[in-house]
Amino acid sequence: MxxxxxxxxxxxxxxxxxxxxxFSLVTAAIPAAAHHxxxxxxxxxxxxxxxxxxxxxxxxxxxxxxxxxxxxxxxTVTNWGVEFGSPNQLAEKGLKKTDVAVGSKVHIKGYLAxxxxxxxxxxxxxxxxxxxxxxxxxxxxxxxxxxx
Amino acid sequence: MxxxxxxxxxxxxxxxxxxxxxxxxxxLTACGTKNTTPVVETPQPVASIQEIMQVIVDPSADAxxxxxSSTVTSAGIEDKQPASEAEWLELRxxxxxxxxxxxxxxxxxxxxxxxxxxxxxxxxxxxxVPAEIEQKIATDRPAFAQKALALQQAAQNIxxxxxxxxxxxxxxxxxxxxxxxxxxxxQYWYPNDKVPTN
Numbered sequence: 001m002x003x004x005x006x007x008x009x010x011x012x013x014x015x016x017x018x019x020x021x022x023f024s025l026v027t028a029a030i031p032a033a034a035h036h037x038x039x040x041x042x043x044x045x046x047x048x049x050x051x052x053x054x055x056x057x058x059x060x061x062x063x064x065x066x067x068x069x070x071x072x073x074x075x076t077v078t079n080w081g082v083e084f085g086s087p088n089q090l091a092e093k094g095l096k097k098t099d100v101a102v103g104s105k106v107h108i109k110g111y112l113a114x115x116x117x118x119x120x121x122x123x124x125x126x127x128x129x130x131x132x133x134x135x136x137x138x139x140x141x142x143x144x145x146x147x148x
Numbered sequence: 149m150x151x152x153x154x155x156x157x158x159x160x161x162x163x164x165x166x167x168x169x170x171x172x173x174x175x176l177t178a179c180g181t182k183n184t185t186p187v188v189e190t191p192q193p194v195a196s197i198q199e200i201m202q203v204i205v206d207p208s209a210d211a212x213x214x215x216x217s218s219t220v221t222s223a224g225i226e227d228k229q230p231a232s233e234a235e236w237l238e239l240r241x242x243x244x245x246x247x248x249x250x251x252x253x254x255x256x257x258x259x260x261x262x263x264x265x266x267x268x269x270x271x272x273x274x275x276x277v278p279a280e281i282e283q284k285i286a287t288d289r290p291a292f293a294q295k296a297l298a299l300q301q302a303a304q305n306i307x308x309x310x311x312x313x314x315x316x317x318x319x320x321x322x323x324x325x326x327x328x329x330x331x332x333x334x335q336y337w338y339p340n341d342k343v344p345t346n
Contacts, residue, residue, distance in 0.1 A: 035329050037338035040269040044344040060217035061319060062326035086323040087218075102222050111344065 035062075042121045046112040050080060050120075057100050059087045066122065066135075068106055082108050082122035084135045095125075095133045104128045110136065193258035198267060198278075200258075204249045205299075208242040209329065212306060213322050215239055216315060229315055236310055243306040246325070250300035254293050260285070267337070274340035281336050295332035302328040 038044070052068035064084035069077050084090060087097075100106065107126035113119035123136040195203065215235075219226045230236045252258070261267060261278040269275050276284070285292045302325040309317035334341070 035326075035333050036269055037272060037274060037333075037341040039274060039342040040272045040338075044342050047344075055221070057220045058217060059219075061213040061322035062329075086319075086326060088320050088323045097218060097220065097225075100220070102220055 038121070041113060041115075042111045043114050044111060047110070048112050048120045049107075049109050051105065051107045052080065054100055054102050054104050054106050055079060056102065057097070059090075059097055061086050064090065066100065066106070066108070066125070068108070070118075078118050080108075080118040080120065082110055082120045084122055084125075090133070090135060093133055093135075095135065099127060099131075100125075193252075193255045195252075196259045196261045196265070197253055197281075198261040198265060200249055200252050204245050204252075205329075208245045208249075209325060212239060212242055212246075212325070216318055216322070236313065240307060240310045243303050243310060247300050247303035247307065250296040250303070253296045253299075254289075269338070272338070274342055275338050276336070276340075284336055292336070295328070295335070298328040298331065299325075 050068075050070050052070040054066065054068045056065075056067040058065045064087055065081055066084055067079055067081045069079050071077050085093075105128040108120070108122050109124040109126075110120050110122040113121070121136055123134060124132055125135040126132045215228070215230060217228045219228070230239060259278070260281045265278070267275065267278060267281075270277070302321065305321035305324055306318065309321045
């Protein structure tokens with residue numbers, strides 16, 4: 001790193017903020033917010049169909065995230081994370097933050113992440129009251145019909 | 149009376165001398181004239197489009213998006229948003245960076261990636277290589293410029309939301325930024341992205 005660059009870094013809190021935010025995004029278990037093709041992160045040939053109990057929801061641009069506990073037949077509990085659309089896209093579809101309560105049941109249809117972990121892309125989300133929402137809102141998302 | 153031949157010779161010699169003089173003067177003037185227009189060196193593209201994205205657009209967009217969120221857990225709702233004028237100002241600087249990066253992206257002579265550099269996700273089917281992207285851009289530069297304009301307009305909307313200190317407006321503008329990014333990437337970076345078809 002050149003002296004001029006390191007000096008600029010110290011004098012630019014905004015740049016530091018951006019770097020920290022970007023770094024923490026990259027090192028998190030979930031995919032970074034940086035744009036990727038759908039197929040770079042998710043497998044179009046591996047649909048997922050899971051039911052579980054909501055543990056956490058993060059409403060954030062460009063993609064919100066829903067985390068939920070899935071209990072297997074043997075009793076093993078796995079916490080899954082699925083990608084949603086942006087908060088505004090979801091709101092336009094009628095899905096509010098209060099609709100997805102922690103502790104409520106949820107049914108997710110979508111596609112598995114390629115990172116091998118319990119992650120995926122949500123296309124259809126069915127809430128405990130029976131309402132269905134197309135929660136995959138990115139332009140590169142598959143259509144709802146493909147996840148039926 | 150002069151013969152026809154004599155008249156012709158006289159006519160030629162009458163015209164030839166002034167013509168030669170004129171040509172000589174013209175040539176001497178040209179040789180003696182100095183080029184008074186100075187050649188001014190101007191900045192040229194240094195970074196590739198890939199580097200503009202990696203250094204400016206990507207980290208700035210990530211920081212802008214992450215600056216506002218609501219996280220709901222069993223412990224309650226944690227809202228995150230700028231809490232001071234200094235934080236708002238930092239976000240504004242990031243948005244300005246993206247707005248001006250749009251100008252950088254369309255600069256003549258800027259390569260997609262430097263020789264020997266591969267693009268992110270190059271191993272994924274459907275991702276174009278730099279040469280292919282160069283060709284797409286060269287085929288219709290105005291179309292590429294429109295994508296850059298959309299990026300800039302989204303950044304300007306973010307700036308407007310920041311100036312208004314309006315969180316809802318900021319979130320909406322953040323969504324527009326995502327749309328601008330995706331629209332361009334879908335056309336130039338991964339037009340053949342494999343998405344579910346059944």
